[in-house]
Amino acid sequence: MTSKPLKxxxxxxxxxxxxxxxxELVALTYGSxxxxxxxxxxxxxxxxxxxxDKMGYNIGLRxxxxxxxxxxxxxxxxxxxxxxxxxxxxxxxxxxxxxRVSNWSADGKTFSLYIDDNPLADFVELPPQSENLWYSNxxxxxxxxxxxMTQMQVHAEFVSDVLQGHAATEIKVQLLQILKDEIPAxxx
Amino acid sequence: xxxxxxxxSKSGEPLYFHSSSDTKRVRHEFLALMALDAFEARDYxxxxxxxxxxxxxxxxxxxxxxxxxxxxxxxSTIASPSDVSKSLKILNRAYSGVSCNxxxxxxxxxxxxxxxxxxxSVMNYWN
Numbered sequence: 001m002t003s004k005p006l007k008x009x010x011x012x013x014x015x016x017x018x019x020x021x022x023x024e025l026v027a028l029t030y031g032s033x034x035x036x037x038x039x040x041x042x043x044x045x046x047x048x049x050x051x052x053d054k055m056g057y058n059i060g061l062r063x064x065x066x067x068x069x070x071x072x073x074x075x076x077x078x079x080x081x082x083x084x085x086x087x088x089x090x091x092x093x094x095x096x097x098x099x100r101v102s103n104w105s106a107d108g109k110t111f112s113l114y115i116d117d118n119p120l121a122d123f124v125e126l127p128p129q130s131e132n133l134w135y136s137n138x139x140x141x142x143x144x145x146x147x148x149m150t151q152m153q154v155h156a157e158f159v160s161d162v163l164q165g166h167a168a169t170e171i172k173v174q175l176l177q178i179l180k181d182e183i184p185a186x187x188x
Numbered sequence: 189x190x191x192x193x194x195x196x197s198k199s200g201e202p203l204y205f206h207s208s209s210d211t212k213r214v215r216h217e218f219l220a221l222m223a224l225d226a227f228e229a230r231d232y233x234x235x236x237x238x239x240x241x242x243x244x245x246x247x248x249x250x251x252x253x254x255x256x257x258x259x260x261x262x263x264s265t266i267a268s269p270s271d272v273s274k275s276l277k278i279l280n281r282a283y284s285g286v287s288c289n290x291x292x293x294x295x296x297x298x299x300x301x302x303x304x305x306x307x308x309s310v311m312n313y314w315n
Contacts, residue, residue, distance in 0.1 A: 024288075031290025038291075123288035125300050 006084050009071060010092035017070045018093055027122040034135060038127070045133035052134070056141020064146040067093070079175050080104075082152065083111050086143065086173075095119050099171075109175040112159065114168050115139075126163050134158040139171060151179040189262040190314035191244050192216040193307050195283060197295045198254030200224060204298040206307050216260070219246055223258045234273050249276040257283060261314055275310050282306035 034052065041047045067073075071089050076082040083101045092098050097119060103112035120136045134140075140156035147154045153176045160166035191212070195204040205220065207213040219239075223246045226238035235248040238258070245263040250256050257279050261267060286292055286303050 028288065028290065031288075035290040123285060123290070125289050125291065125302055127291045128299075 006088040007098075009073065010089040010098070013071050013089065013093045014096060023119055024122070027120055027124075030120050030138070031124060038130075038133070043127075043130070045130055049132070049134050049137045052137035053141040053144070056138035056143075057145040058141075059138070060142040060145020060147075061149055063094070063142060064149045067146065079108060079111075079152070082147070083113075083173070087113060090146075091115075103170075103172075111173055113171045113173065115171070116169070118162070118169050121161075121163055121169075124163055131164065134161060135163050136161070136169070143171070143173060148179070153177050153179055189265055190311040191260040191262060192220065192258075193260075193279065193311065194220040194223075194256075194258040195279075195298060196220070196224060196227075196256040196258070199295075201295050202297075203255075203295060204303070206304070206311075208311065215242065216244075219244055219260060220258050222246075223248060223260075224256070227256045227258075234276060236269065236272075247272050247276060249280055251280065251283075255283065259310070265314065267314075275313065278306060278310055 034048070037048045037051055038045070041051070067090060071093065073085060073089060076085055087099045087101045091113075097115060097117055099113040099115045101111055101113060104110070115136075118136055120138075124135060126133060126135065134157075137158060140158065143156040144154055155174045155176055157172055159170040159172045161169050163169075190208055192205070192207045194202065194206075194217075197203050202220075205217065207216045219241055222241060223238045226246075227235065227248055227250055230238070230248065230250060232250050232252050235250055238246045238248045240246070240263050243263045244260050245265075245267075246258055246260040248256060248258050257276060259272070259276055259279060261272075282303050283298075286298055286300050287294060289300065292298070292300070
């Protein structure tokens with residue numbers, strides 16, 4: 001871990017090391033992707049969720065390298081640190097939002113990310129009868145993929161989404177296990 | 189008093205229609221059709237007053253993609269042109285919001301709660 005406060009790290013990386021892309025371009029591109037998946041799977045939203053998660057997972061596997069290279073962040077000492085890094089550096093540098101981390105379970109293995117201003121969901125109004133579609137489910141896959149590459153096997157899922165009329169957008173992340181065997185000796 | 193709001197596609201298909209009262213709906217739809225003719229003669233942008241008929245004044249806005257937005261108020265309402273123009277701009281912005289929704293495929297009919305909310309607030313402003 002670096003000694004600087006994470007918020008400052010996130011700000012600095014966002015300001016100096018990231019190529020910016022127009023937010024509407026991202027929102028509309030992602031939107032047409034999800035809409036196309038819904039058409040391809042004939043509105044079987046469970047399969048759409050699954051597919052988004054899979055895509056995210058494949059993004060996460062790669063994105064983590066980019067994240068580590070740009071942020072210069074080292075190993076986290078606890079899962080609590082990991083959560084803070086995800087929120088203040090990860091989300092900040094790729095999406096310029098800082099989700100709130102809260103709702104920790106007693107064993108410190110489960111937390112929730114509350115995304116107040118979801119950049120993917122601009123303009124979106126879900127079609128009728130789509131109660132089980134998690135529009136931004138790609139996030140869950142990204143988290144799962146990226147954390148797996150850093151030896152953390154997690155389960156990430158949406159609990160609520162303002163697009164579905166809920167009060168908040170909440171992603172629950174649960175640490176399943178630390179993949180000890182795969183820690184390379186060179187780390188630490 | 190606001191009478192109706194209509195959104196009509198480039199080729200003249202109705203995308204959205206909201207009338208202040210069910211009893212006047214048929215007459216309102218007829219006026220929207222009449223407004224279409226008036227739209228033909230206008231340039232893009234704020235078209236201003238299109239027509240006045242049976243004590244209803246119909247104003248219009250035409251986007252560069254050819255989508256026409258008609259907004260009608262009671263002709264006896266004292267309306268400043270800038271107020272009408274503001275309402276039309278709000279409706280235009282709301283329509284662009286609808287068309288940015290990835291699940292909306294033009295020229296589908298508009299069933300958007302957000303759009304309806306904007307229309308209601310514009311109509312309320314004039315009531």
